[in-house]
Amino acid sequence: MAAEVSLLIQSKGFVLTRQSRDVRGTTEITLWVSTDDGPAKLVVQGDKPVCFIRQQDQAQAEQLLRQAGIAADWKSLPMKNFRHEPMTACYCTSVKDSLQVSQYLTPEGIEAYEADIRLADRFLMERFIRGGIAFSGVKQQRNGYQDFTQVKAKSADYKPVLSVVSLDIECSEKGVLYSVGLHSNTDSRVIMVGNPEEVKEAAPWIEWVESEKALLLALETWFEQFDPDIVIGWNVIDFDFRLLLRRAEWNGLSLRIGRGRQTPHWRQSTQNPQQGFLTLPGRVVLDGIDTLKTATYNFRSWSLESVSRELLGEGKAIHNAHDRMAEINHMYRHDKLSLARYNLQDCKLVSRIFEHTHLLDFAIERSRLTGVELDRVGGSVAAFTNLYLPQLHRAGYVAPNLESENWIASPGGYVMDSKPGLYQSVLVLDFKSLYPSIIRSFRIDPLGLVEGLLLKEGKEDDQAIAGFRGGRFHRKRHFLPQMIEELWAARDQAKREGEKAFSQALKIIMNSFYGVLGSSGCRFFDHRLASSITMRGHEIMKTTRELIEAKGYEVIYGDTDSTFVSLKTAHSAKQADTIGKELVAYINQWWRDHLRETYNLESALELEYETHYHQFLMPTIRGQETGSKKRYAGLVVKGDQEEIVFKGLETVRTDWTALAQNFQQALYHKVFHAQDVEDYVRQYVEDTRSGKHDALLVYRKRLRRNLSEYQKNVPPHVRAARMADEVNQKAGRSLQYQNGGWIEYVITLNGPEPIEAQQSPIDYEHYVDKQLKPVADGILPFIGKYFEEITAPQLGLF
Template sequence: MTNQLLQCGFVLSRSAFDVNNKLQINVWVKTATSVAKLIIEDELALLFVEVDLLDDALFLLQENHILVAQRKVLALKAFNQNQVAGIYFHSLNNFYLARDLLKSKSIKCYEDDIRPEERFLMERFITADLAFTGQLQKNKQYNLFTQVKCKKADKTADSFLSMLSIDIECSMEGELFSIGLFSLSTQHQSVDNKDYKKVFMIGQPQTCDEDYIVWLEDEASLLKHFINEIKHVDPDIIIGWNVINFDFRVLQKRCDHLSIPFVMGRDNSKVRWRNQNNEQYYISVAGRVILDGIDLLKTATYSFPSFSLDYVANTLLGMSKKVSDVDNRVQEIIDNFHHDKIALAKYNLEDCRLVSLIFSQEQLLAFAQLRAQLTGLSIDRVGGSVAAFTNLYLPKLHRSGYIAPNMGDGNSELVSPGGFVMDSIPGLYNNVLVLDFKSLYPSIIRTFKIDPMGLIEGLLEQNEANSQAIPAYDDAYFSRKMHFLPDIITSLWRERDKAKKEGNAILSQAIKIIMNSFYGVLGSTGCRFFDPRLSGAITKRGHDILKMTKQWIHEQGYQVIYGDTDSIFVHIKDSTKAESLALGQELQGFINDRWHQHIEESYNLSCDLEIEFETHFSKFFMPTIRGSELGTKKRYAGMIINDIGQHNLVFKGLESVRTDWTQLAKEFQQALYYKVFHDEDVEEYIRETVSKTLAGEYDEKLLYRKRIRRKLSSYVKNVPPHVKAARLADKHNAQQGKPLRYQGKGWIEYYITLNGPQVKEQLNTTLDYQFYIDRQLCAVADAILPFINKNFHQITTRQLGLF
């Protein structure tokens, strides 16, 4: 063993468990030159109790033979101002036993849900970049360090993370056919600049040009070769598509069935699992990270009608899976395994490659790394806004003399409202300007010093003479000096501005997601800092900001026709594009000046609110609620003329951007609105569209696509058309001896026929064209036609009589 100088690395994973009845924390780190396993053995598990209850707590623990390592009265207090003591434990087992016992005896414990490994990193302000020293024991695949000391790295660790994509192919019963592996040359430090590719296939060797196929005699051999290949390639990151809940779950089940240890860890440890509600599974592999492409895209706020690999690859890459019929790919996979294993190998490998290309093009690994570096969340954490807030906030809170409250401590009868949405003024307008408050909720937090500890301190200050506490809503007050959240957001804000200037879109997006999540965290009952006075201080302030901004604009002689959370829509008089743009900038400056002046005079605070002139719609349409004269909310359309004179239509919440409307309705709306916005005749276009619909020329555009969100059997009352189609389809499948496709959750494509809804692949009767005309074309047209004094029925009546 040798002492090592200070090294830096990126945290891959962290865990804590008992070894010889003593707590051990393991942190796996990727450095610039190697992988390191850090063993920390001198930490204690910890929970807090109020000092008044300490003796009772210790008596209970002693009476039940639960060993306590230390007990200490601390210079810390709960939000109720009661002083607390720490109770420390050598082992996790004793910690959990003590926690459960004390709670069962109504002795309140604080911060007893924070795992030791998370507390170890958090209290050192370590997020993902870590500096360490320790005693080195060299190992073939990694370096083992004991007697470790850690601290936050001064700079981002220069550590390359290698990435390997995997995909399995199997029968409906889960029996494995093949396992594919792929890595782009840029993802595995290739020395020959070649992509790595391999497919392990069960079957007799066949003569072919694909040298990446490894032929194996049975499933046991397949699994053993795969496990050995993972050890040989030694990736830091394993990626895939639904890779945890499908691929790894199947691999685990097949290993269990064949009594093969599923050893994937860098220290030859087995895969470890935990699950939530027997649906969502979480995986832990020592020294490696498993990243699912679907989860990561959703975390990065991507949105698709379908997150199937084929759909996402088509959308992002313009590429498709190597299968002739995506809808019936399972049967094709089975057929290929029995009759064309080469084709199956190509399909298997292509799925791996598509996932690698998506990760590479969208820089998903870089996004996950940045998110971890900003928040302290493990790189594979799905969601985690509450945990991110806790990681950043808790160590600062402790250093100010407080411990965190428990979930439920902030509950009250108060209800904080959501974002303010104004009543709209429906109509067809020329020249509408949109002004948008930049990150409104984070700006409110910064300006008005909204903060969990700041609320507690502000309420205390308010009882003092000459209080300078900042008034909010619901009798809440915030301290001007005792707070952390405004400073955390300010720091993130500056980093985002820097990222924007440097053109780092990934970092900018990561910071935006984190900043915008903090309001949601404070308004979530799943957060220990939840208090309606906190979230209400943000949303109610947002309501007042939009109302006052609207008033100031009206005083300038302009009409506000709509507002939504952080945006104001202003109708101005007829003017040229240049005049409209100039007015937008003028209103931006005017509103910002007024807010700076108002907040300085009313609260003696600096103003971080900033409104931006965002969009000029040369034409703008705000519809009414169907069957009413009231204006809609969150639904509108507009036309923007860009710098080179192109006319672009924008739709918000209308049929053309919704997944549950037919393609015909979407195209019809876009074309119809374009004509209306350009003052073109619409009648001939409407009649032509109806005529071609009745003639069957648009049948391929009349398909509905909807998600089945529950099991079919759970739909009892008000059964919707897509469920009716699914039940009919699976009844037919059962009669034909085919697998039932629609019993669980998933997507379905169907038509409305004269005999009711039918799935696409079983269509056997005439479509109900009148249904589509009434429910799709008429519904779209009659939203806008009254504003140009026209009516869909009148336009089409004479024509419909001909059919």
């Protein structure tokens, strides 16, 4: 029966995946879209890849490409580069040819501008399509989706409801598949190699298959039947899918789990052999670790066990990798029901983490704001390019290419020398999104710089605004200030309406713009741009300090956008709040007046009263009298609730033991509450030496290189890892630490030893000297006490 064909159907949807390729001598862009009527495949044919060449180079470029057998169409445009040279467009007929243009022109000194922008990305960005898409075309109904050809598309405001499955595999140490867990709102099951007779109780949620090949075929059937938009997992690309594709190849299968029964494509990163990228047509694969990092989450450990315990308060029963492998093998042979439960539990944990953190909502909102793919890791440069490039073209400019060899560093954020001490009543005043507000206030913008530099000196008042390091910015011709203003307003609205995922996406995007402009990986990098932001920030922070001290208070520290103000004496919460609000109102008004009078600009600078620390410690650099930076602790009291905030100190560092962290938290509590500390310090040291705190002595550190690469300097965690793998080798187990990873170890009388193979007695004096003493020395001298005096043996009286 012939498929039904309809003409010129119009619809809306959300872009899931995008690819471009050459088909029969022309280009083809394929967009998979989620719509209210189900998945749709949009095919755009004949869209030509384009790059831009200086008009003066056109004749030579035409000859070079013709000699290389590359057919190209040329079109003069009313566009210029940032050096104001007229440009011409070079259109290729195939993606393959477009990828070779730079290879033939660059060696001859001819620059091909924007040649690196992929065809599908350009198609979407030039139409301002950011996730939401309106399209029309000829529709043909296929099995499970609608197929559109002759597609026309434009942007649309569309928020999708996407179906999600959490996937996790269990396998042997050699990678042979035991089972695949799948958890979604419509189905939750484990596909397992075995038979139901091996299980004593009924388990209808287990789908039994007779072989690994049958398992992979059942997985194909599941994807075709339940058809999820999103696949989530933990390390799901570099482990689960990598192994699934490897086992499919071994079994002679293609693993057709993409939409339209297409096959996944996995490719390894050229920069990181441990990282891969997956293309799954019609579906998006989101790795939990990468997506959390993109949303700016941070954890001591990125294992599913650790993250789920921190976020959800629950985890898995198996911790050690070798115990885990041995236990999985044992369960597969003797207790398949327990293995299936364990497999499905991992799937459910990942689903709950995504739900708890609203990660999918975050990814959707980021895509709707910037147009980057849902699964794009990081992506700040891509987001900026998507937003900025189409506007730049409409202003008559072609974007520059990367020129990292000419990269000049810009100053970092302002960090003031601190004044060490133990203080009462310290206020923290923060500039809200300082760098974005500087961009808004002083019109800092790539196009604004290009146009501003055209203006004659002395025209600053009515046409240009002076920046730093020779930067000058046009007052009217710019895009970035307006972009930030719109994002800022949207974020304020999102916060008012409690849309956390949307607010977080907006914050990350807005704050990334400075980082992008200061990155050599961005085509718009110019040290005059980045320096005009950071050096203006220095000026603002220094002036703000002078304004505060002129009011009779003491600024004891400043860091990027935060100013720490000592009120000099103890103040109640109400008194401190009053002073904080008065200072903020005064300084904001001062900046409004200053920018209006000096630059004829409206200020977007907004200082906020952030925190009142009732007690505050600014420590010295260890072993010195100089004040430290980015390290402090303070006591915050809100009603009946108290909290000690630690910044940069041992309590919040992953390379310190729980022994030191517990000691620090209790010791600081006592000092901040003016309680006696000597008995506590003495007893804690005594308990450590007697073995009462042995469970707290574990160091946990990451091996950032392969074990064999540590040659000259061999730190303790490397020595422990080598010992662990020597034990693994003798036990006939796979080596665990050769390619990096995390190692847990203790310091013994014979040096560092891994906790899974500890053989020697603990070196308690190491922990007293290297963990407890530095913590105590950070605070005790400020109250006239010293660790060595407190812990020295007591002399008896005769």
